[in-house]
Amino acid sequence: xxxxxxxxxxxxxxxxxxxxxxxxxxxxxxxxxxxxxxxxxxxxxxxxxxxxxxxxxxxxxxxxxxxxxxxxxxxxxxxxxxxxxxxxxxxxxxxxxxxxxxxxxxxxxxxxxxxxxxxxxxxxxxxxxxxxxxxxxxxxxxxxxxxxxxxxxxxxxxxxxxxxxxxxxxxxxxxxxxxxxxxxxxxxxxxxxxxxxxxxxxxxxxxxxxxxxxxxxxxxxxxxxxxxxxxxxxxxxxxxxxxxxxxxxxxxxxxxxxxxxxxxxxxxxxxxxxxxxxxxxxxxxxxxxxxxxxxxxxxxxxxxxxxxxxxxxxxxxxxxxxxxxxxxxxxxxxxxxxxxxxxxxxxxxxxxxxxxxxxxxxxx
Amino acid sequence: xxxxxxxxxxxxxxxxxxxxxxxxxxxxxxxxxxxxxxxxxxxxxxxxxxxxxxxxxxxxxxxxxxxxxxxxxxxxxxxxxxxxxxxxxxxxxxxxxxxxxxxxxxxxxxxxxxxxxxxxxxxxxxxxxxxxxxxxxxxxxxxxxxxxxxxxxxxxxxxxxxxxxxxxxxxxxxxxxxxxxxxxxxxxxxxxxxxxxxxxxxxxxxxxxxxxxxxxxxxxxxxxxxxxxxxxxxxxxxxxxxxxxxxxxxxxxxxxxxxxxxxxxxxxxxxxxxxxxxxxxxxxxxxxxxxxxxxxxxxxxxxxxxxxxxxxxxxxxxxxxxxxxxxxxxxxxxxxxxxxxxxxxxxxxxxxxxxxxxxxxxxx
Numbered sequence: 001x002x003x004x005x006x007x008x009x010x011x012x013x014x015x016x017x018x019x020x021x022x023x024x025x026x027x028x029x030x031x032x033x034x035x036x037x038x039x040x041x042x043x044x045x046x047x048x049x050x051x052x053x054x055x056x057x058x059x060x061x062x063x064x065x066x067x068x069x070x071x072x073x074x075x076x077x078x079x080x081x082x083x084x085x086x087x088x089x090x091x092x093x094x095x096x097x098x099x100x101x102x103x104x105x106x107x108x109x110x111x112x113x114x115x116x117x118x119x120x121x122x123x124x125x126x127x128x129x130x131x132x133x134x135x136x137x138x139x140x141x142x143x144x145x146x147x148x149x150x151x152x153x154x155x156x157x158x159x160x161x162x163x164x165x166x167x168x169x170x171x172x173x174x175x176x177x178x179x180x181x182x183x184x185x186x187x188x189x190x191x192x193x194x195x196x197x198x199x200x201x202x203x204x205x206x207x208x209x210x211x212x213x214x215x216x217x218x219x220x221x222x223x224x225x226x227x228x229x230x231x232x233x234x235x236x237x238x239x240x241x242x243x244x245x246x247x248x249x250x251x252x253x254x255x256x257x258x259x260x261x262x263x264x265x266x267x268x269x270x271x272x273x274x275x276x277x278x279x280x281x282x283x284x285x286x287x288x289x290x291x292x293x294x295x296x297x298x299x300x301x302x303x304x305x306x307x308x309x310x311x312x313x314x315x316x317x318x319x320x321x322x323x324x325x326x327x328x329x330x331x332x333x334x335x336x337x338x339x340x341x342x343x344x345x346x347x348x349x350x351x352x353x354x355x356x357x358x359x360x361x362x363x364x
Numbered sequence: 365x366x367x368x369x370x371x372x373x374x375x376x377x378x379x380x381x382x383x384x385x386x387x388x389x390x391x392x393x394x395x396x397x398x399x400x401x402x403x404x405x406x407x408x409x410x411x412x413x414x415x416x417x418x419x420x421x422x423x424x425x426x427x428x429x430x431x432x433x434x435x436x437x438x439x440x441x442x443x444x445x446x447x448x449x450x451x452x453x454x455x456x457x458x459x460x461x462x463x464x465x466x467x468x469x470x471x472x473x474x475x476x477x478x479x480x481x482x483x484x485x486x487x488x489x490x491x492x493x494x495x496x497x498x499x500x501x502x503x504x505x506x507x508x509x510x511x512x513x514x515x516x517x518x519x520x521x522x523x524x525x526x527x528x529x530x531x532x533x534x535x536x537x538x539x540x541x542x543x544x545x546x547x548x549x550x551x552x553x554x555x556x557x558x559x560x561x562x563x564x565x566x567x568x569x570x571x572x573x574x575x576x577x578x579x580x581x582x583x584x585x586x587x588x589x590x591x592x593x594x595x596x597x598x599x600x601x602x603x604x605x606x607x608x609x610x611x612x613x614x615x616x617x618x619x620x621x622x623x624x625x626x627x628x629x630x631x632x633x634x635x636x637x638x639x640x641x642x643x644x645x646x647x648x649x650x651x652x653x654x655x656x657x658x659x660x661x662x663x664x665x666x667x668x669x670x671x672x673x674x675x676x677x678x679x680x681x682x683x684x685x686x687x688x689x690x691x692x693x694x695x696x697x698x699x700x701x702x703x704x705x706x707x708x709x710x711x712x713x714x715x716x717x718x719x720x721x722x723x724x725x726x727x728x
Binding site: 014015016017018019020021052074075076077094095097098099100101104119120121122123145149150151152153154261263264265266267270272274275277278279281282283284305306307308310321322323325334335338339340341360361363364 | 378379380381382383384385416438439440441458459461462463464465468483484485486487509513514515516517518625627628629630631634636638639641642643645646647648669670671672674685686687689698699702703704705724725727728
């Protein structure tokens, strides 16, 4: 794309919507969606995109149109929004715990086919309670931690113990395993999966019908774990500076930018954007600086106030002036989208509409 | 307050609203509001609270009821929400720049009496343009940076140059100075203010009718700068772990907690809360850990995923179990509220309602 015309587009966004404003290039989104769908097809596995990145049925419909089979939600509240929008095959990759959530999960089962995910006996009991209340069988996958030290059982024997609890709880179907393999973690994940699979077979359980891998930064390993049936990627739909740093995307694959205005200078080597931590979030993604300014890559967003992005312009031969409009590629796009009520959509260099972030803030 | 009854309240919140859930203790809010109002009264200055913390006309009405004179907004979009709610005396402590914002500022002038803030000639011209378009005079204060290196002119001569631009722009009233004195910065701020005041007098301008100081962490210096007419504090309404660390509040003054559930353990010294960066934000406020768990102060929230808070429980003699409900005092409450659509309100240990965060996400 011609940088000048892109720049004109940012000016138009600023004039029509004001800044800061998150803008999504639908051409890039479609290319990102098509690319991952193609890779899943080549790997012979299903694509179950994680909606935590876009939180919008509009983008999920684009993913489904391209061939995605079902969606992944992180929180029950997200699943409710997507069920309302007509999505039915919803994997919730999160322990659902507590009476209020059990009641909501039971209600969700009336209008969708959720798949629950568990890594502990309390979550197994909660899933069984919801299924009993709904009068239906709830498929459940076991979340396994094969090295990231996030959520999930940390060993295959623990996974087998959870499989036993699922078998014995009643109203639950043992559906398989949920993995988020660390980068370079194919071998260790394979051993874990094989051992957990053998253990669950020994319990008289059927072979897993779902072995779900996840992540965008680790797409290089897509389909390399034997037995994988599907993949859950989220960030790929928009990409961000973290994905570029991880080698999972190029800057040209980044579909979301925040259009911002230089609103103050404060000295010859300083500058201030009207986008701070309430716009770009304080999540650095362990990168230097809080985002990349496309027009001034040598500028550094070195700190935030809530509504100020503080720039170090000492590396800029021709620094921006007050009033200049710039585009920022965020470090971590998922948390930026979660700050927005709507995204401005463009196609072919034209503004084509606004897309509500329907599940924004659905943390519960 | 009896810790057990507080704990029961958190359980009730979890049962009725699900977790994570931000809960505000209105008794504490009222005490915080009364305390600051009393200090402003003693100092002989007006209280113009900054609404960026609560973003809700409900809390602003409580502040007004207690004696606040006007409000402060950081962004024009916040001012619009509060004008709709009937607030008229609104200081916008932010450079308003760009045609879209100029048009909105002109419209705001039709239904409210905004005061603009500027630190550069582009913002002066924008304010004049809005005022001309509204056919009214717009009061303008000059933002001065007396040491924080945030926004604002960095020297008194620069402030005088801006005062001259305001005088010459037409349709603008030079109203005074906007300060955010650094902690311990009384003397340097006084010198800056005196020199800028003398310079603006030499331009034939009237004495400043507004000299506005700001901040909660620097309340110890309230009214100590000669000429101060008002103070803008935001965080004091709820307080947070940063304010406690700064000595500006005690833990008992913290009115907002996030009720969360332990949803996973992952090993004997680990634990996972259902509150991650999309709930508590990645803003550490330069403190260790991402929040204080009241029931387990020795637990450390050492990292976040978007929906996971990762706990180091190695310091806990009796660590929490999966399913346990806890209360978290956030590091920086302003950015947490901005992630929420509503806050659950309690009074006297009872849930009394929900308060919408009406200006949430009004970044533009």
